[in-house]
Amino acid sequence: MSTVLLAIMVVPLAGAITAWLLPSRAGAVATVASGTATFGLCLALVPAVAADGGTSAVAALGGWLRADSLSMVFLIATAFLYALTAVFAVGYVAADPSATRLYSRRLYAGLNLFAWAMAMAPVVNNLGLLWVAIEVTTVVSALLVAMEGTDAAIEAAWKYILLASLGLGLSLLATAVIYHAGSYSLGQSYDLSYSQLLAASSRFPAGTVRLAYLLAVLGFGTKVGLFPVHTWLPDAHSEAPTPVSALLSGSLLATSFYAILRYYQVTQRVGAGSFARDVLAGFGVATLLLGALYLASQRDLKRLLAYSSIEHMGIIAIGVSFASPLAIAGALLHVLAHAAAKGTSFFGAGSVVRKLRTKDLERARGAAGLLPWSGPMLVAGMLGLSGMPPFGTFRSELSIVAGGLSGGPQANTAEEAIAAVLVVLATAGFLGLSWHLTRAVLSPGPTSEGERGEASKMIVVAMALGLAGLVVLGAHPPAQLSQLFQGAAGELGVRR
Amino acid sequence: MLLAPAAVQALQVAVVLLLSPVLSGAIARGEARLQGRRGPRVLQPYYDIIKLFGKETLAPEGASWFFLAAPVVAFTSFLMVPLLIPVLTNFPLPLGYMGDILGGGLILALGGFSVALAAADTRSPYAQLGSSRATTFGALIEPSVLFVVFAVALITTTDLPYAMAGVDRSSLAQAIRPAHLFAAVAFFLVVLSDTGRIPVETHTSTLELGMIDEARTFEHSGPALALLKWGSAVKQMVLYVILADVFAAPWGLAGSRQLGPVLLAVPILLGKALGVGAIFAVVDNSFSKLRLYKITEFMTGAFALSAVAVLVLYLGGG
Amino acid sequence: MLRYLVAAVPTPPSTFAGVTEALAVLVLLLVFVMLREALLRSQVRLYALQSLAVSALAGVLAASQHAAELYVLAGLSFVLKVVVVPAVVLHLLGEAEVDLAGSHRFGVATMVLVGVVASVFGFLAIGDVHLNPAGPGGLPVPALSAATATVLVSFVLVMFRADVVSQVVGFFSMENGVSVASLVLAARMPLILEVSFLFDLLVAALAFGVIMRAHHRRAASLSTETLDQLRG
Helix, strand or coil: CHHHHHHHHHHHHHHHHHHHHCCHHHHHHHHHHHHHHHHHHHHHHHHHHHHHHHCCCEEEHHHCEEECHHHHHHHHHHHHHHHHHHHHHHHHHHCCCCCCHHHHHHHHHHHHHHHHHHHHHHHECEHHHHHHHHHHHHHHHHHHHHHHCCHHHHHHHHHHHHHHHHHHHHHHHHHHHHHHHHHHHHCCCCCCEHHHHHHHHHHCCHHHHHHHHHHHHHHHHHHHCCCCCCCCHHHHHHHCCHHHHHHHHHHHHHHHHHHHHHHHHHHHHHCCHHHHHHHHHHHHHHHHHHHHHHHCCCCEHHHHHHHHHHHHHHHHHHHHHCCCHHHHHHHHHHHHHHHHHHHHHHHHHHHHHHHHCCCECCCCCCHHHHCCCHHHHHHHHHHHHCCCCCCHHHHHHHHHHHHHHHCCCCCCHHHHHHHHHHHHHHHHHHHHHHHHHHHHHHCCCCHHHCCCCCCCHHHHHHHHHHHHHHHHHHHCCCHHHHHHHHHHHHHCCCCC | CECCHHHHHHHHHHHHHHHHHHHHHHHHHHHHHHCCCCCCCCCHHHHHHHHHHCCCCCCCCCCCHHHHHHHHHHHHHHHHHHHCCCCCECCCCHHHHHCCHHHHHHHHHHHHHHHHHHHHHCCCHHHHHHHHHHHHHHHHHHHHHHHHHHHHHHHHCCCCHHHHHHHHHHCHHHHCCHHHHHHHHHHHHHHHHHCCCCCCCCCCCCCCCCCCHHHHCCCCCHHHHHHHHHHHHHHHHHHHHHHHHHHHCCCCCECCCEHHHHHHHHHHHHHHHHHHHHHHHHHHHHCCCCCHHHHHHHHHHHHHHHHHHHHHHHHCCC | CHHHHHCCCCCCCCHHHHHHHHHHHHHHHHHHHHHHCCCHHHHHHHHHHHHHHHHHHHHHHHHHHCCHHHHHHHHHHHHHHHHHHHHHHHHHCCCCCCCCCCCECCCHHHHHHHHHHHHHHHHHHHHHCCCCCCCCCCCCCHHHHHHHHHHHHHHHHHHHECEHHHHHHHHHHHHHHHHHHHHHHCCCCCHHHHHHHHHHHHHHHHHHHHHHHHHHHHHCCCECCCCCCCCC
């Protein structure tokens, strides 16, 4: 099994190098191959980690890499979206009349490198290397955001890299503070591996760990898109090339949240668990509120989806802040379901953009008429984002709300209030999304826009696969997934 | 031979009075040398003062009695400060308890204020320009002065200049502690601003766009002007002595009232003042004058430095 | 906090503590100078000077602890942050001849005063966090106050200056502040982690430089005044 883990580390990197060196057709094939291979390897890894109720782990490279159930959830989300985006990117680039060969080579190489960095972050067994991995994702994705070369793209890339780097500087400070907290028990010179850290963390000084956690939430939260450090997110996600936007929204936000969860683990073991949950709840509610409110006033299709991502990150943060296993399972399922739904929606947006050549919601009309497959699938993706059955997001949001209302070990009025607020705001988000979307997709458009037909078959394939995954998660999630969730909940200190 | 305390005190004032023109002249010549010129003779300020004493005094129409009294007030107040600060001895002399370092600062400010008031009295545009500028910038540098005094006073738990110097002399660690170093640099910037040096003002020219101190004395002539020039030289030397003897290098002062050590302290004092003057000459030749509206940047910079000195003292453990 | 205001500090710190505190405060003072500096090459040189102070701090710590790995860290930090990163940034901006006078959103005096307030906040905040005074193997705790103040004033620099070079230099000086803080808190972190942090900074500098160059090519200026189209 450790070879499988090692292979996950190597395959996307090999894909990146291949795509860089070889012409763009070979690069496209290499990207799809490495995407599917990575996803397959992740699925192969699941049974080993999900054994024993999710408490076992797979290690490689002498302990430098480690995949436990918490990492597996995020790794699956990343790998699934990586595979789908690879397929989509091939179709997207093929349908673009103005894409040069240099552009497509750079895009494929960048996508692979980006996915590699995002796959590394959950499996490194070291808090310091986790920071390095997230920083690498920032750098690569900022260069990808600037790829289009327009004024708006450069502005978005500048804001993104500046704000994200400043935030990551704060989280580097958090790493130093937590190292200091550990040095009282573990000696002056120890590595920040999780096993060592988590075993000894009950003896750390609580005040120092709380400071580190707060700095980590602020710092990594910049990359997650938590309020008030989210301002880069709508710009970056809307100005990037659509495959990059899909990965940014679907995987990168979640991976950065994973980093916060590792700090949460240490804080919870020190005994400051309620402090940690309160912080997450506060940020989560503010983020959800911001996302839901801004959704209504968007004019740009991809910006709309970006604010929806902000909203969903808020929901995940709230889910983790409820101290019940049901809510944690819901939050983790939401990570997976959101990746699938956001990916599908961005793919649909890309299809609309290719066909109608505009991102403006006011001008994009009648997409359903022109796009016989991707139009309705886009609608389905948006319904998925709003938490409709039978999609996975319905199941996850229901679990989160139920977890908040049922109260876990002890009933908590604040949690119940937050759960109610979540329902209200999610409904507001649904209204915002559907208003814009139904107008753009379902209202009759001018018939002179072009002939009826898809821009690219690969886009349709990618969207169909994404929707299929979403439905599977909603209707009948695999049993091993719930074992993973159980194990992850145990790691986060919440037991049945 | 043991000198009477009053004699030592009078000697302190006399030394400052008589040696300050030498200091001015030496700095002017040193600056000229750095620029590649020969420069004026070192004793030139004496000749200027003597020449001015022989000229007649003119007063503009409508100026009141204060216009003629202000130079005397300023000169006297500048001369009172050497009574309070360690000039020749490292122990306080009888009148040394008359005021602490804040009192010394107050008296110096009184001198400057009376000159500014007299300039405003003349109804001449240049003089009033200089007077208003001097008062404004003087007010802007005050927070830095106060913070520096606080920093040093809190380090040494006293604000008597003699005692401050004593604490600094007590150990090397005391002299190089960070708060003390930063306070000394901040005070250096304060002295730079108070004596009208680059980058605040060009010491030697009368460019009305940037004149501050020179403009105040525009309308005076004859003995009054002589007193003003001498007074500003005395003020410069007093500030240099405070910088050297209280902050930077409080060594070489006489330990007793014996004639020998006291007389030895005089050339040591002149040497230290010339050393400080050399630093100012180099600074003068290295930077350019700031535009008038950018002088606030300089003032805030000095304030930031002195604030950091206080922060380091209180919350930075040093 | 009031207890600080009542008692003075008559006993001076040891020479080691004094030197390290002076160097840490020098790092802070250089950020103040950056607030004023208008020319892009001078900004980058100030950053090089600041990194020199940080490397010197690491060197002093290495000398006092006789730790070989800290010498390596000091040397590597010197090479990367004083030589390579400024060279990279200046090279990528080589074609920009325009200097940046006039990119201050507020006057310099206002910015410096805001910076002073931020430093006071930083110093006071660290005073309330109780860290073990004999920090395990690191610099004395007072340097942490200066480091926190450096981070806060760097944020002021990024917020109040409207040109890309100042913002990048602000980010780098924030990293310097975090480096000083980690010298206090985590001085004996395994070398591999510290080295990866440094190389990561280099990669980030490259990315910043590439995007800055792209912006300069499109907008023919280094100001961020044009970067305000995306709103809402």
